[in-house]
Amino acid sequence: MTQQQANDAQAIAEACAEVLWRNDPASKKLGMAIEKIAPGYAELSMTIADDMVNGHGICHGGFMFTLADSTFAFACNTYDQNCVAQHCTISYLAPAFTDDKLYATGREVSKHGRNGIYDITIVNQKDDKIVEFRGFSRTIAGTLISKDNNT
Amino acid sequence: MTQQQANDAQAIAEACAEVLWRNDPASKKLGMAIEKIAPGYAELSMTIADDMVNGHGICHGGFMFTLADSTFAFACNTYDQNCVAQHCTISYLAPAFTDDKLYATGREVSKHGRNGIYDITIVNQKDDKIVEFRGFSRTIAGTLISKDNNT
Amino acid sequence: MTQQQANDAQAIAEACAEVLWRNDPASKKLGMAIEKIAPGYAELSMTIADDMVNGHGICHGGFMFTLADSTFAFACNTYDQNCVAQHCTISYLAPAFTDDKLYATGREVSKHGRNGIYDITIVNQKDDKIVEFRGFSRTIAGTLISKDNNT
Amino acid sequence: MTQQQANDAQAIAEACAEVLWRNDPASKKLGMAIEKIAPGYAELSMTIADDMVNGHGICHGGFMFTLADSTFAFACNTYDQNCVAQHCTISYLAPAFTDDKLYATGREVSKHGRNGIYDITIVNQKDDKIVEFRGFSRTIAGTLISKDNNT
Numbered sequence: 001m002t003q004q005q006a007n008d009a010q011a012i013a014e015a016c017a018e019v020l021w022r023n024d025p026a027s028k029k030l031g032m033a034i035e036k037i038a039p040g041y042a043e044l045s046m047t048i049a050d051d052m053v054n055g056h057g058i059c060h061g062g063f064m065f066t067l068a069d070s071t072f073a074f075a076c077n078t079y080d081q082n083c084v085a086q087h088c089t090i091s092y093l094a095p096a097f098t099d100d101k102l103y104a105t106g107r108e109v110s111k112h113g114r115n116g117i118y119d120i121t122i123v124n125q126k127d128d129k130i131v132e133f134r135g136f137s138r139t140i141a142g143t144l145i146s147k148d149n150n151t
Numbered sequence: 152m153t154q155q156q157a158n159d160a161q162a163i164a165e166a167c168a169e170v171l172w173r174n175d176p177a178s179k180k181l182g183m184a185i186e187k188i189a190p191g192y193a194e195l196s197m198t199i200a201d202d203m204v205n206g207h208g209i210c211h212g213g214f215m216f217t218l219a220d221s222t223f224a225f226a227c228n229t230y231d232q233n234c235v236a237q238h239c240t241i242s243y244l245a246p247a248f249t250d251d252k253l254y255a256t257g258r259e260v261s262k263h264g265r266n267g268i269y270d271i272t273i274v275n276q277k278d279d280k281i282v283e284f285r286g287f288s289r290t291i292a293g294t295l296i297s298k299d300n301n302t
Numbered sequence: 303m304t305q306q307q308a309n310d311a312q313a314i315a316e317a318c319a320e321v322l323w324r325n326d327p328a329s330k331k332l333g334m335a336i337e338k339i340a341p342g343y344a345e346l347s348m349t350i351a352d353d354m355v356n357g358h359g360i361c362h363g364g365f366m367f368t369l370a371d372s373t374f375a376f377a378c379n380t381y382d383q384n385c386v387a388q389h390c391t392i393s394y395l396a397p398a399f400t401d402d403k404l405y406a407t408g409r410e411v412s413k414h415g416r417n418g419i420y421d422i423t424i425v426n427q428k429d430d431k432i433v434e435f436r437g438f439s440r441t442i443a444g445t446l447i448s449k450d451n452n453t
Numbered sequence: 454m455t456q457q458q459a460n461d462a463q464a465i466a467e468a469c470a471e472v473l474w475r476n477d478p479a480s481k482k483l484g485m486a487i488e489k490i491a492p493g494y495a496e497l498s499m500t501i502a503d504d505m506v507n508g509h510g511i512c513h514g515g516f517m518f519t520l521a522d523s524t525f526a527f528a529c530n531t532y533d534q535n536c537v538a539q540h541c542t543i544s545y546l547a548p549a550f551t552d553d554k555l556y557a558t559g560r561e562v563s564k565h566g567r568n569g570i571y572d573i574t575i576v577n578q579k580d581d582k583i584v585e586f587r588g589f590s591r592t593i594a595g596t597l598i599s600k601d602n603n604t
Contacts, residue, residue: 025202026211051176054224060177061236062217069213073205085212086568087540087589089240089391091438093414110431112395115539117434119421129412132419134436136393136540237417238389238438240542242589244565261582263546266388268585270572280563283570285587287389287544327504328513353478356526362479363538364519371515375507387514391542 009039013078016144017042020077027070030063034074040108040118042074048100058095065090067104068120068133075106075118076135082142083116088135094128101125106135114139160190164229167295168193171228178221181214185225191259191269193225199251209246216241218255219271219284226257226269227286233293234267241284245275252276257286265290311341315380318446319344322379329372332365336376342410342420344376350402360397367392369406370422370435377408377420378437384444385418390437396430403427408437416441462492465598466531470495472597473530480523483516487527493561493571495527501553511548518543520557521573521586528559528571529588535595536569541588547581554578559588567592 017037021027027044030052035043046067054060068090076083096102106120115138122131168188172178178195181203186194197218205211219241227234247253257271266289273282319339323329329346332354337345348369356362370392378385398404408422417440424433470490474480480497483505488496499520507513521543529536549555559573568591575584 024205024211026205026213029202051180054175054177060175060217060220061239062177062213062220065216065220065239066211066213069211069216085243087240087242088212088216089238089436089542091238091419092236093412093417093419110395110434112431115395117393117395129414132412134391240391240587242570244563244568244570261546261585263582266546268544268546280565283563285542326507326513328507328515331504353482356477356479362477362519362522363541364479364515364522367518367522367541368513368515371513371518387545389542389544390514390518391540393540394538 012080012145013037013039016077016080017074019144020074024070026066030066032067032070035103037074037078039078040075040111041078042071042106044071044074044104046102046104048096048098048102050098053098058097059100061090061092064092064096064102064122064131065133067102068122068131069135071104071106071120072118072133072135072137075108075120076116076137077144080143080145082140082144083137084140086136086138088133090131090133092131094130096124096130102130163231163296164188164190167228167231168225170295171225175221177217181217183218183221186254188225188229190229191226191262192229193222193257195222195225195255197253197255199247199249199253201249204249209248210251212241212243215243215247215253215273215282216284218253219273219282220286222255222257222271223269223284223286223288226259226271227267227288228295231294231296233291233295234288235291236286237289238287239284241282243282244280247275247281253281314382314447315339315341318379318382319376321446322376326372328368332368334369334372337405339376339380341380342377342413343380344373344408346373346376346406348404348406350398350400350404352400355400360399361402363392363394366394366398366404366424366433367435369404370424370433371437373406373408373422374420374435374437374439377410377422378418378439379446382445382447384442384446385439386442388438388440390435392433392435394433396432398426398432404432465533466490466492469530469533469597470527473527477523479519483519485520485523488556490527490531492531493528493564494531495524495559497524497527497557499555499557501549501551501555503551506551511550512553514543514545517545517549517555517575517584518586520555521575521584522588524557524559524573525571525586525588525590528561528573529569529590530597533596533598535593535597536590537593539589539591541586543584543586545584547583549577549583555583
């Protein structure tokens, strides 16, 4: 992919997601899939596997967090500027169980200088809200697409 | 283990951890180990595997969260009363890399009625602080040890 | 005001706000005004007075928090069921100065059982975002309108 | 106060607090008093006045937040480097009432580069925990003592 092809915001967002995804074995390992990417926006899905449930028989909060956190990463890294998580809050609204399919949507709430705020909502296959997550990002040095060209 | 053996707080805490651990394939899958348990307190460790790193070449925040979240669960479930996470905040202080060994210590900050607050700190093998996590728990119906006896 | 008049959600929301406002000298003292009330929704405004600025010459975070917190209280107390704040997070996006007029809008993000999540955004007179606030509420015993009738 | 007098960390911390206090009409207006200052540490007190109670007959969360926030500001501004709040979380553990005397203690949890984390606990005159607050600070350009000398 060249800079010419990435000539509008949507193309840049998709190119960033492609680079990020290629270098993200963790999200792949958990079976995540990218559903949609747009500038400041991302949708990911994940099905809860047998080994993701905890001692209370429900999905371990860590895996729901990881889905939200990946969605956050894809949403804030859509401008070809490296962006990392600084601080996140997660609230568990309802439990999720084995074989549930979770859909996480992440949208930009604010972007001021190098600081961004993103809200991620996770629902299950019945559209029940499972998780509300708020992530605080910080832009750091470096780009995604250009870096990819150099390697 | 009988109720008689679990006649003091430390014994109850350890018995709870044993039950919780037996039913927690998620924490085992990620290679976590329990280092210490006491009433309102837990220490867990985890070594960062190759497939836990993200697109920026550093450990995916989700796995550090999962270590903190498990430590939180072990710390708040030491009174033989089922306790679940309601809300958590995590702050990333420094990155962690492949093969780093992470140590998470969780301590009780407050416990009022059914609400508890627990602070979890993660350091690496060089004792550098990696993560500060604050978890908000809520006691729900049911016990751990008795439930275990019934099964 | 009778129960008959409060026969739809909007009327109940407004009646609750009226009761809440009558018993809220703190918000009045700071010069707040209610701009709009609807079920799960509230808008309040406040002008920054001389004595609200801090040592850095900008509005003390506490007063911006108080505006957000009051907006949160008005938004979650619109169902004639007493609701209190359990936990709040606030992020400062830009400073506010003496004589700035702040507008806070609060909307319901989720409501599950006795737990609610509300997002409050504060902007200034130039529509610059100043604060993002997320409040976690819990329904407690008691009502607002009925209680008012009894006194 | 000269730089010579401020030749150790404690002296610098106290000098910073003095400058901060002189420029903080908001904290004074609410009747706060500084009880103790040390590097990365502050203790403040405040008595709840009649006009600080809210519609539920208990102290408005905003005033407890403001006490915690001021304590946070005094604790993080003890190194003669300007430091501002970026993000804060507050949890209400128990209500406070008119004439209660609140004591807030703030301590440094971590300090990495320009980012700091401070935990503030508020207790009442009976040593009941009322609030747990966690503040995230960021160092910005400028100093406190030198600035004071220049004016």
